[in-house]
Every structure is written in structure tokens, then in C-alpha cells.
Amino acid sequence: MGSKHWAVVGGGMLGLTLAFRLSQKGHKVTVLEADQELGGLAGTWEIGGIRWDKHYHVMLLSDVHLRNLLHDLELEQEVSWVETKTGFYCGGRFLSMSSVWEFLTFPVLKWWERMRLGGTIFMISRVRNWHRLEKLTVEKWLKRWSGEIVWQKIWRPLLRAKLGESYTKTSAVFIWAHTQRMYKARSRRHGRETFGYVHGGYARILNRLAEVLKQRGAEVIVGAGVSEAVVGGGGRIVVRLDNGVRREFDRVVYTVPAPIIAATCLGLSSEERSGFNNIEYLGIVCSSVLLKKPLSEYYITNITDEEVPFTGVIELTAVVDKNELGGLSLVYLPKYTMDEEELSRESDEKVKERCLSTLERMYPKFSRKDVVDFKVSRARYLMALPTLCYSEYLPNMETSIPGVWAVNSAQILKGNLNVNETIQVVETALNKIFENYQVQKSGTRSKLKGWLRRSWRLFLGRGRKLLSWRL
Numbered sequence: 001m002g003s004k005h006w007a008v009v010g011g012g013m014l015g016l017t018l019a020f021r022l023s024q025k026g027h028k029v030t031v032l033e034a035d036q037e038l039g040g041l042a043g044t045w046e047i048g049g050i051r052w053d054k055h056y057h058v059m060l061l062s063d064v065h066l067r068n069l070l071h072d073l074e075l076e077q078e079v080s081w082v083e084t085k086t087g088f089y090c091g092g093r094f095l096s097m098s099s100v101w102e103f104l105t106f107p108v109l110k111w112w113e114r115m116r117l118g119g120t121i122f123m124i125s126r127v128r129n130w131h132r133l134e135k136l137t138v139e140k141w142l143k144r145w146s147g148e149i150v151w152q153k154i155w156r157p158l159l160r161a162k163l164g165e166s167y168t169k170t171s172a173v174f175i176w177a178h179t180q181r182m183y184k185a186r187s188r189r190h191g192r193e194t195f196g197y198v199h200g201g202y203a204r205i206l207n208r209l210a211e212v213l214k215q216r217g218a219e220v221i222v223g224a225g226v227s228e229a230v231v232g233g234g235g236r237i238v239v240r241l242d243n244g245v246r247r248e249f250d251r252v253v254y255t256v257p258a259p260i261i262a263a264t265c266l267g268l269s270s271e272e273r274s275g276f277n278n279i280e281y282l283g284i285v286c287s288s289v290l291l292k293k294p295l296s297e298y299y300i301t302n303i304t305d306e307e308v309p310f311t312g313v314i315e316l317t318a319v320v321d322k323n324e325l326g327g328l329s330l331v332y333l334p335k336y337t338m339d340e341e342e343l344s345r346e347s348d349e350k351v352k353e354r355c356l357s358t359l360e361r362m363y364p365k366f367s368r369k370d371v372v373d374f375k376v377s378r379a380r381y382l383m384a385l386p387t388l389c390y391s392e393y394l395p396n397m398e399t400s401i402p403g404v405w406a407v408n409s410a411q412i413l414k415g416n417l418n419v420n421e422t423i424q425v426v427e428t429a430l431n432k433i434f435e436n437y438q439v440q441k442s443g444t445r446s447k448l449k450g451w452l453r454r455s456w457r458l459f460l461g462r463g464r465k466l467l468s469w470r471l
């Protein structure tokens with residue numbers, strides 16, 4: 001494929017990585033991002049005068065795709081790795097579940113329940129054919145292996161912490177992918193979870209991506225929401241922005257959530273449009289609390305008490321060096337939900353009040369006087385929910401409109417949402433894109449060759465006839 005001008009719609013980690021890889025292949029790229037800043041879910045903001053991620057982000061030693069990208073961006077040396085602890089908040093007390101021993105002696109469960117829990121985790125780790133798990137709800141599958149009590153005491157609270165009430169619609173692929181990832185997070189040496197982060201957080205990664213894109217001659221435009229894309233004259237794609245600007249490109253790749261593709265990409269077939277619209281998305285209300293003192297020693301505290309208004313406590317500074325955050329502690333309080341109303345019902349002030357009063361109840365040493373800053377982030381489209389038989393209904397990356405591609409995190413089939421999986425989607429997409437154009441090109445080439453061969457034979461035949469007539 002000769003050099004083309006590509007528009008990448010969406011400047012999140014997926015869009016920026018895709019733009020970077022296209023520019024490495026010699027293409028001209030324009031990134032169109034609706035927001036005033038790049039990054040999407042991995043975006044950053046100022047909290048207490050410090051720039052850090054709006055949502056908690058860590059990486060695993062096994063995140064090879066992300067680590068390759070960091071290597072290419074010359075940031076791999078900037079990663080720190082830290083062993084962490086995981087806690088449980090059950091019935092008003094904190095319990096550690098950070099090692100195999102703590103797991104085997106977990107006091108909330110009787111010994112035979114622990115055996116069933118361990119057996120279920122072992123079973124999950126042995127599953128290779130994940131397609132079979134798509135046909136069962138996660139609830140049904142876990143109850144089958146762990147039994148009702150372990151389901152009620154462990155699995156259900158954990159699933160609610162990750163999915164809100166939408167766990168009821170989720171297939172068993174979710175827990176399979178989650179367990180595989182958590183297995184990989186454990187260090188070989190101590191069996192503890194080990195997480196990494198880049199010094200400076202995602203601001204550093206995003207700035208570097210923007211920098212290398214510009215060095216490669218790519219355009220990166222923020223405040224450029226795409227309101228429609230339509231095929232114009234000569235097969236070029238006309239993109240209209242929210243601000244009325246009109247641009248033309250050879251190819252367009254959408255990296256935004258599926259319902260936005262359905263709404264803005266004109267000319268999709270009705271099947272494709274409903275395919276995109278039928279993908280169900282989980283949303284999030286995620287509070288960030290910047291504190292003078294840490295809350296606990298755990299990176300993640302899973303909450304099994306249902307009346308708590310957030311589904312986990314993520315103490316980022318159990319992983320990230322406090323000096324990165326001016327010596328302060330950064331804690332995230334996420335609440336995952338699909339309920340549109342729940343996402344917007346409460347004002348930031350109300351969310352703050354409920355979160356702080358709950359922290360007072362949970363942590364006796366916590367004081368409001370220690371709160372330096374509190375911010376609330378809301379995202380409607382966080383993760384495509386792996387519903388039953390999800391992979392069978394997913395629209396193709398290559399749309400029916402020539403030159404228009406739909407490459408987003410909804411294409412993650414064997415994993416849950418994280419940046420590593422997101423980058424893997426980019427790699428799969430690039431293979432498909434270039435294979436596709438290679439086939440088209442070799443198709444055109446073989447047509448041309450056939451035509452030349454036929455013309456040559458015709459010419460020779462006529463020549464021979466002419467020659468024999470002359471003779």
C-alpha cells in the first residue's frame with residue numbers, strides 16, 4: 001500500500017498507539033480528539049496542584065505489548081516495579097489476602113470452602129477453550145465450581161466491585177480473563193502481586209506519544225470531535241468536526257466507543273449499526289482523594305459490604321512513590337455501573353460527602369482534615385461488557401464502507417480492559433489492515449498481469465496471422 005492520509009478518530013491510548021504505528025510505516029496521520037486533552041480514560045488532570053492520572057493505572061511484568069511500546073518510546077527504563085498487598089474489607093474489618101498462606105487461612109471461609117475457592121481458581125487457570133465460557137454467565141459457572149457460600153462471600157462481592165450489578169449479564173470469560181491476569185501479576189519470587197508504573201504517570205507516556213507523532217509529521221488535533229464521516233467523491237472520506245470544519249482523508253479509523261461509531265459513521269449497513277449499538281458498556285464514577293497520610297498498606301482493598309458507596313479502595317501510593325505526588329497519598333474510590341442515571345444523579349459535592357463519611361466509618365484514623373483535594377471523574381463508556389456469546393455478535397474491524405475501520409477496545413475478546421490488551425488490538429488491526437490492502441493490491445496487480453498476458457497473446461496471435469498472410 002502506498003502512503004495514505006489516515007484520520008485516527010480518538011486520541012486515547014489506542015488511537016495514539018495506532019497513529020504512531022501507522023506513522024512508523026510511512027503514512028501521513030491526523031489524530032482527531034474530541035476532548036481538550038489527549039488520553040481518554042488514561043488521561044490526566046491536576047489534583048492538589050499535581051498532574052496525575054484521572055483513573056488508577058498500573059502495569060504487569062507480563063504486559064509485553066505495552067512494554068514494547070514503552071521501549072519504542074524510550075520509556076522502558078522509566079518503569080518501577082513494586083510488590084503490593086491486597087486486602088478485603090468484610091464485616092467491618094480488614095483482612096489481608098496477599099500470599100498463598102493468607103489465602104489458605106482466610107478467616108471468612110471454612111477450610112472446605114477455601115478448598116473449593118482454590119479449586120475453582122485452579123480450574124479457571126486450566127481453561128484453554130475460552131469460547132465455551134462465553135455461553136455461561138459468570139454467576140452460573142462460579143456457583144457450579146465454588147458453591148453458594150463461596151459465591152456469596154467472595155465471588156459476588158468481587159464481581160460487584162468490578163462490574164456493579166451488571167455481573168448478572170456477564171459471561172464466564174470475564175472471570176477467566178481476570179484470573180489469568182492476576183496469576184501473571186504474581187511475582188515468581190514471592191508469589192506477591194507486582195505492579196509497575198512509569199515515573200510521571202500517564203502524563204509522561206501521553207506527552208511522549210504526542211511528541212514522537214509530531215516529530216514524524218503527524219497532526220494531533222484536540223477539541224476536534226468528529227460529528228460525521230461519509231464517503232465523498234473519488235472514494236475519499238469526508239470528516240466533519242463538531243466545530244463545522246470539514247476534512248478529507250484516504251482512510252479513517254475510528255477508535256472511539258461503539259455507540260459513537262454508530263452515531264457518526266454515515267453509510268454503515270443497518271446490521272453494522274445495530275451491532276455497534278448493541279454493545280453494552282459499563283460506566284464509572286471514580287473519585288480521587290489526595291491525603292496527607294496513607295489509609296492502609298494495601299494497593300487494592302476489595303469491599304464485600306454492600307452498603308459502601310464505592311466498590312473498592314485503591315491506594316495508588318502503595319505502588320507509586322509518594323515523592324511523585326509531593327509526599328501525599330493518592331486514593332481512588334471507584335463505583336462501576338451501567339445505570340446512566342447513577343452515573344450523573346449525584347453532584348460531585350454529594351459524592352464527596354458520601355465517600356468521606358464512609359472513609360470515616362471504615363478507617364478510624366482517617367480525618368477530613370487530611371484531605372488535600374477531592375475530584376470526581378465520570379465516564380459513560382468504560383468497558384464493553386463481555387455478555388453471553390459476545391464474540392459472535394461483534395461487528396468486524398473492517399466496515400462495509402471502503403477505507404473506514406472500527407478498531408476499539410470492544411474488540412478485546414480474551415481479556416478485560418487494560419492498556420496492554422488495548423495495544424494488542426492495535427497490532428491485530430494493523431495486521432488486518434495491511435493484509436487487506438496487500439490482498440487488494442495483489443488483486444489489482446494480478447488483474448493487471450492477466451490483462452498484459454492476454455494482450456501479449458492477442459498481439460502475438462495477430463502478429464503471427466499478419467505474418468502468415470503476408471507470407
Ligand SMILES: Cc1cc2nc3c(=O)[nH]c(=O)nc-3n(C[C@H](O)[C@H](O)[C@H](O)COP(=O)(O)OP(=O)(O)OC[C@H]3O[C@@H](n4cnc5c(N)ncnc54)[C@H](O)[C@@H]3O)c2cc1C
Pocket residue numbers: 009010011012013014015032033034035038039040041042055056057058059224225226227255256257260264284286334379381382408409417418419420422
Ligand atoms: C478506573 C480505571 C482504571 C484502570 N486501570 C487500569 C490499569 O491499572 N492498567 C491498565 O493497563 N489499564 C487500566 N485501565 C484501562 C485503560 O485506561 C484503557 O484500557 C485505555 O485507556 C483505553 O484506551 P482507548 O483509547 O481504547 O479508549 P478511550 O480512552 O476511551 O479513548 C477514546 C477517545 O476517543 C475520544 N472521542 C470520543 N468521541 C469522539 C469523537 N466523536 N471524535 C473524536 N474523539 C472522540 C475520547 O475523548 C477519548 O479520548 C483503567 C481504566 C479505568 C477507567
